Amino acid sequence: MPGIKDVARRAGVGVATVSRVINNSGYVSEETKDKIEKAMKELDYMPNELARNLFRNKSGIIAVLVPALEHPFFSEFVNQVESALHEKGYKTMVCSTAKNSEYETEYLQMLKKCVVDGIITGVHSLNVDEYLINDMPIVALDRYIDDRIPIVSVDHRHGGIMAAREFIRCGCKKVVQLQGAKKVQSPALERHEYFQRELKKAGIQVYTYEMEWNKFDTEYFAQVVKEVYDMYPDADGMFGTDLVAMLFEKYALSKGRKIPEDLKIIAYDGTYVTDMAHPSLTKIKQPIERLAKEATRIITRAIDGNAATEKNIYLETVLIRGDSTRV
Amino acid sequence: MPGIKDVARRAGVGVATVSRVINNSGYVSEETKDKIEKAMKELDYMPNELARNLFRNKSGIIAVLVPALEHPFFSEFVNQVESALHEKGYKTMVCSTAKNSEYETEYLQMLKKCVVDGIITGVHSLNVDEYLINDMPIVALDRYIDDRIPIVSVDHRHGGIMAAREFIRCGCKKVVQLQGAKKVQSPALERHEYFQRELKKAGIQVYTYEMEWNKFDTEYFAQVVKEVYDMYPDADGMFGTDLVAMLFEKYALSKGRKIPEDLKIIAYDGTYVTDMAHPSLTKIKQPIERLAKEATRIITRAIDGNAATEKNIYLETVLIRGDSTRV
Incomplete structure (x- = not known):
């Protein structure tokens, strides 16, 4: 393949002049x-783009770290982030981190080594200290890391309260909720706290089941659903994330329960998978496209050196009623 | 941050010697x-990894192009490829191409510019000519591009025949199948041809509906499902990919049909989303993890210069019986 020297020779100019044109740096006459x-x-x-990147000390790549790429919430998020980053001229590198806790550390090293220009992290790992690198463009999805690292999230508290009020509206008496591991520092957990508080205020029984850390496969979810259902077979309300809610509905139907007559269900996240549920599920929908756009806006601004002014973002969720809370 | 010059000064050696150690090239005494x-x-x-990559003329990055990152088949594939590539020391860059046909061309340019070392492409675009670059590491998932580009796929013909025989076993008389756009050159389409042939041999009516090109959203799928169901309300068998099969089941149930009594359904792909279906779906399952491992093996060998010996790979699918074809 021809190199920069061949171009210089054919154009009758020096290599440095060609380099200035390629990198769009310094003056070169229009004629030249x-x-x-x-x-x-x-x-x-x-x-050679590697040479250009070295010149600019930028790779044009942003890493998006999530616990599990195939999980519907994260796959929708990655899909939307990839679109938004593409529009801004960045490429997207991805990593599923739940399979190996070393991976997260590795990507932080890559940020230091200029392989990636920034990191959007939605992972649930526990080593917060490693993120405390000064002046590095990092944005957290749904996770508290440090005051210096901005968060993009939704108002989970309000989401939890909306779900609680929907169960109250339906006249439920005994509600179970399945939540993620409490040791993860995530705003997402707050919805369960506010959910429980709101229901208790109304005199409704709430049972909370805490799932294991960093497990996202449907096999595990199905096992947990069976365990919780069999523990509280007379519950008349259930609250959990999309896949868990769908599996709960499926298990309850297989036990001969009628939905919504015997059991009301609300799914949290409201990704595309809930469109497949029958009876249709009431859901608290996260605005994934807007989460992705905000994460993209913040990370690209941080790369351009405007990190200090960024604040945490908390978007609103919406309740979309399906048949699972029909009264 | 300290540079290579600072290291050389502190160690009391030349910059070139430090560079040899960093890049593991040329002789340096153990003591030095x-x-x-x-x-x-x-x-x-x-x-600086960019400098090292320039030296090696390798980026250590492989691009994985799929039509839609959030689609369960592709999100599972990307997840598995990312794991397999990680194990081989490569990072994964992703792009959803259905939203913009220019993106595919852009990634082929990036391959030429050494931004990525190879491309695994599962996209459904139509511009095959652009792929005909000599000696570039490219692997196609489920797509015919050119004799020089190896394919990783499953034996779709056998998958189609297995599905047909399952409907025959169930005594179905009138079966509908939903398939992708015929203009895409993909081995995946062959399952529908073999499916139809097998059923016709047994004297069973088959109606084939061809979906639009490069559409992967559940809204479109739901609309198509309604259209097909209303066109053949007396069909007693239905064959389609996971999301389409689940939406068909949902729509049929909402119309008061009983599954499997009135209607048998078989889902193709067998990704995790089918675990949520109730009644449970019979599925023809693709070995996604193995597809990912084969794609990874071929692309990394091609990068190492062993492309010529690679052959097309056709893995086996398996039929997993659920309640939707119970007799």
């Missing part, structure tokens, strides 16, 4: 620029 | 190496 561009075209010259 | 490594540690020196 035309000659160089003509030479590039004739030679079918393709600049 | 120790001095340099000590200096790196003391200075907390982090080599």
Whole structure:
């Protein structure tokens, strides 16, 4: 393949001049620029992007770390982030971190080594200290790391309260909720706290089941659902994330329960998978596209050196009624 | 941050010697190496990976292109590929291409520019000519591009025949199948051809509905399902990919049909979303983890210069019986 020297020779200029044109740096006359561009075209010259990146000390790549890429919430988020980053001229690198806790550390090293320009992290790992690198562009999805690292999240407290009020409206008396591991520092957990508080105020029994850390496979969810259902077979309300809610509905139906007559269900997240549920599920929907756009806006601004002014973002969820809370 | 010059100064050696140690190239005595490594540690020196990549003319990054990242088949595939590539020391870059046909071309340019070392492409675009770049590491998932580009796929023909025989076993008389756009050159389409042939041989009516190109959202799928169901309300068998099969089951149930009594359903792909279906779906399951491992094996070998010996890979699917074809 032709190199920069071949272009310089054909255009009759020096290598440094060609480099200035490629990197769009320093003055080059229009006439010379035309000659160089003509030479590039004739030679079918393709600049080595690694060399350009080294010159700019930027890779143009942002890493998106999530616990499990195939989980519907994270796959929708990654899909939306990839679109939003693409529009801003960045490429998206991904990593599923639940399978190996070392991976997160590795990506932080890559940020230091300039392999990636920034990290959007939605992982649930516990080693917060490693993130405390000064002046590095990092944005957290749904996770408290440090005051210096901005969060993009939803108002989970309000989401929890909305779900609670929906069960109250339906006249439920005994509600179970399945939540993530409490040791993860995430605003997402607050919805369960506020959910429980709101129901207790109304004199309704609430039972909370805490799931294991960093487990996202449907096999585990199905096992937990069976365990919780069999523990509280007379519960008349259930609250959990999409896959858990769908599996709970499925298990209850297989036990001959009628939905919504015997049991009301509310799914949290409201990703596309809930569209497949029958009877249709009432859901608290997260605005995933907007979460992705906000994460993208903050990370690209941080890369451009405007990190200090960024604040935490808490977007609103919406309740979408399905048949599972029909009265 | 300290640079290579600072390391050289502290170790009392030349910059070129430090560079040889960083890039593990050329002879450096053990004693000098120790001095340099000590200096790196003391200075907390982090080599600029971009500079190293330029030296090796490798980025260590492989791009995985799929039509829609949030689609369960592709999100499972990307998740498995990312794991497999990680084990081989590669990072994964992703792109959803259905939203913009320019993106595919852009990634092929990036391959030429050394931003990525190889491409695993599962996209459904139509511009095959652009892929005909000599000696570039490219692997196709489920897609015919050119004799020089190896395919990783399953034996879709056998998958289609297995599904047909299951409907025959159930005594179905009128079966509908929903398939992807015929203009895409994909082995996946062959299952529908073989499915139809097998059923016709047994004297069973088959109606085939061709879906639009590159549409993967549940809204579109739901609309198509309604259209097909209303067109053939007396069909007693239905064959389609996971989301389409689940939505068909849901729509049929909402119309008061009993499954499997009135209608048998078989889902193709067998991703995790089918675990949520009630009644449970019979499925033809693709070995996604193995597809990912084969794609990874071929692409990494091609990058190492062993492309020529690679052959197309066709793995076996399995039929997993659920309640939707119970007799």
